[in-house]
Amino acid sequence: MQTDFQAEQAEDQPIVRCLLGMLGTDVHSKGIRTIAQLLREAGVEVIYLGEHNSVQGMARAAIDEDADLVGLSFSSAAYVEYTRQLVAEMKRIGADDIPVMLGGIIHPDDHQALYDMGVRGIFGAGSKTADIIAFVRSMGRPR
Amino acid sequence: MGSLADAILAGDRRAAGRLISLAESRTSDARDELEILYRHGGHARTIGVTGPPGAGKSTLVDGLIARLRARGLTVAVAAVDPSSPYSRGAVLGDRVRMMRHADDAGVLVRSMATRGALGGLSAATGDAITIFDAMGFDIVIVETVGVGQSEVDIVGHTEAVLLLQTALGGDDVQAIKAGVLEIADIMVVNKKSAPGSDRMARFLRESLHDRPLRPDAWTIPVLLAEASEETGLDEVIDALFGRLDHNRQDTHMSAIRRRQAAAHLTALADVEIRTLMRRLIAGQTRPEAWQAVLERRSGPYSLAARLFEQLR
Structure with a gap:
């Protein structure tokens, strides 16, 4: 009965809903697909938006999907500006309490600026899977 | 109690999203709010879209949304994808096909995981319909998980069931075996440029011809489409409205x-x-x-x- 007991325990944990997507012209979707798969295996419901999203579309999705957090993946240089725009749009439509995390190629020199904007987690190249999963899980709200 | 329901009735999408999540986790607070909203509903027309994995359900829904919006109708979508029975996690990937409507306030898409339900939907699908209906959406579309041969819950929840098939999905025997054929109000052979599509449509028409008349006297149309090319979708819309009109009796x-x-x-x-x-x-x-x-x-x-x- 070990497995059933574990399942019963897991059922008391809230299921985290995590929006994952890329903004603008960024097309390197391999990383975000890998993360989506890993989070699924970690018990997270990933709302997968893929590439080429608009800032408005992403923010609206966070609201309509009742996301617990928004994850952005970047592989181009414009991430500071894109993140600034998204955070502003989320604030405009009343979604600024939904945490944002970043992944991909994020230069350490930019971390402080991003945190100052309100970004809650940054997972650049070399981040440990376990750390990402732990962070995402910690964003679940009690239901 | 009732505060979420009040916000939802005032059109608050955040509150709507929240209440669907509460309904998914089956909390008792959700029950009272839904009870209030249910009494405000009954106006939305409901459409189900079902079919095997990869048949093009989300792409078809995307095309339907565009055409319904062109007619001035507002559209809410509940798109269901499977939860992992092992981790309880899910990758909900239907919305990605509908992002061109992301900035349109007349469209609301909610992705839902099955969370252990086996009939092709989530247990909270009916609750999502209740919420969208109370919000005043004209049309509510429910997209099922990729179905096999027995996921037929969609038929109870919606008044027009659109079943997608492709010629890529096996031979005639597979089509006969599949219980899901019995639930269709409209059949669409999608990806019609694939070889064998005409033959599949002909076979479906013949099979339907041999079946006894339905109790509601509805004749099931069999259409061909290529949703990714937006081909054949006007015919699908016409058939859908034909079905909705028929139901008005x-x-x-x-x-x-x-x-x-x-x-x-x-x-x-x-x-x-x-x-x-x-x-x-x-x-x-x-x-x-x-x-x-x-x-x-x-x-x-x-x-x-x-x-x-x-x-x-």
Whole structure:
């Protein structure tokens, strides 16, 4: 009965809903697909938006999907500006309490600026899977 | 109590999203809010879209949204994808096909995971319909998970079931075996440029021709489309409106309403009963009883009978 007991325990944990997507012209979707798969295996419901999203579309999705957090993946240089725009749009439509995390190629020199904007987690190249999963899980709200 | 419902009735999408999540986790707070909203509903027309994995359901829904919006109708979509039975996680990937409507306030898309439900939907699908209906959306589309041969819950929840098939999905015998054929109000052979599509459509028409007349006297159209190229979708829309018009007749509508209420009740009861059973099996079964079954001194039959006794 070990497995059933574990399942019963897991059922008391809230299921985290995590929006994952890329903004603008960024097309390197391999990383975000890998993360989506890993989070699924970690018990997270990933709302997968893929590439080429608009800032408005992403923010609206966070609201309509009742996301617990928004994850952005970047592989181009414009991430500071894109993140600034998204955070502003989320604030405009009343979604600024939904945490944002970043992944991909994020230069350490930019971390402080991003945190100052309100970004809650940054997972650049070399981040440990376990750390990402732990962070995402910690964003679940009690239901 | 009732504050979420009030916000939702005022059009608050954040509150709507929240209440769907509460309904998914089956909290008792959700029940009271939904009870209020249910009394405000009954106006939305409901469309189900179902079919095997990869048939093009989300792409078709995307094309339908565009055409419904062009007619000035507002559209809410509940798109269901499967949860992992192992981790309970999911990758919900239907919305990605509908992002061109992301900036349109007349469109609301909510992705839902099955969370253990087996009929091709989530247990909270009926609740999502209740919420969208109360918000005043004209059309509510429910997209099922990729179905196989027995996921037919969609038929209870919606009044027009659109079944997608492709010529890529196996031979005629597969089509006959699939129970999902019985639930279609409209059949669409999608990806019609694939070889064998015309033959598949012809076969479906012939099979339907041989079936007895339906109780609601509806004739099932079989259409060909290429949703990714936006080809054949005007015909699909016409067929859908034909179906909705047909349903307007009082006798049909009352049957549909009755079926919808029954499907919703069944979904709610199903979750309660299965949760109860799991608790019973995990919690109430004495280790000795398990050991006896494992060592084949007794069987699972008597153990199951004893557990059911406690449910009565």
